[in-house]
Amino acid sequence: MTSARRIALLALPLAALGGGLLAGEGAASPTGNEERAAVAPVKFVTANVPFGLSAKKARAQVKHVMSARPDVMVLQEVRHRDVQALVDGLSPKGTWKVFQPDRAKGASAVAWNRKRFEPVGQGSRVAFRSKAYDRHLLWAALKDVRTERVYTAVGLHYPPNASKDPAMRDLYVTMNGNYRKLVGELRGKGRHPVVGGDWNHPLDVRREPWSPVPVNRRLGMTTNWLQGTPCSSGTSARGGRIDGFAFDKSWTVLRDQGCMKRLHSDHRPVHMSVVSKEK
Known part of the structure; x- marks a missing residue:
């Protein structure tokens, strides 16, 4: 041949x-679903940037938080600080987008990596008002541009010392009511929140009926502390596992978590990586 x-x-x-x-x-x-499942989890971090810090130390604190390489940051106690300017000064401009509405005194700022997410909704509401200060609840619905899964980040900061101070307890209970309303409204829009913040109350055990563990359970949500232990010690320098996240585990799967050192804060930043089941 x-x-x-x-x-x-x-x-x-x-x-x-x-x-x-x-x-x-x-x-x-x-398949499309297999490709989406292979995408890396989303890493959230929640951290306090104490309002009493100097500009230099606040910058160092935010830089410390960013060293965890999060996709989404929820920052508390930012008050008068320009968080957008802070993160722009610590990374190539345009990397981060920050939602920090005006007059959200003592509230959170939510920041996300613009290369990974595009916002599909955001908002702010009063958590409580008092003679001393106000607190707000912030949220941003973020669509992963690669998977189209939506992660709705909520930032909050509850009042302190509610177990001992009746006035603080009243504010805490008021904030619970507004928190429940927000979660209900987000779910009504098909959003399933990942809530990060300083809860100023334990996230690993039930205490009073109005404390975070029973309140979130009634909402069908759990906390990252109930799904594992990100760090053996408390997150606050004064004790207590009070910083972290709440989420609905039927929609959000926790992959891993951990705590960072405090640096210039009296609270340890807490991070966790999750995958949404939405898509």
């Missing part, structure tokens, strides 16, 4: 396949 004839015969099976194998057709390829 001549060489030309052998080549022609070998080519027949390939021709019968219409060139499919050569073009990559018929080869195993991941």
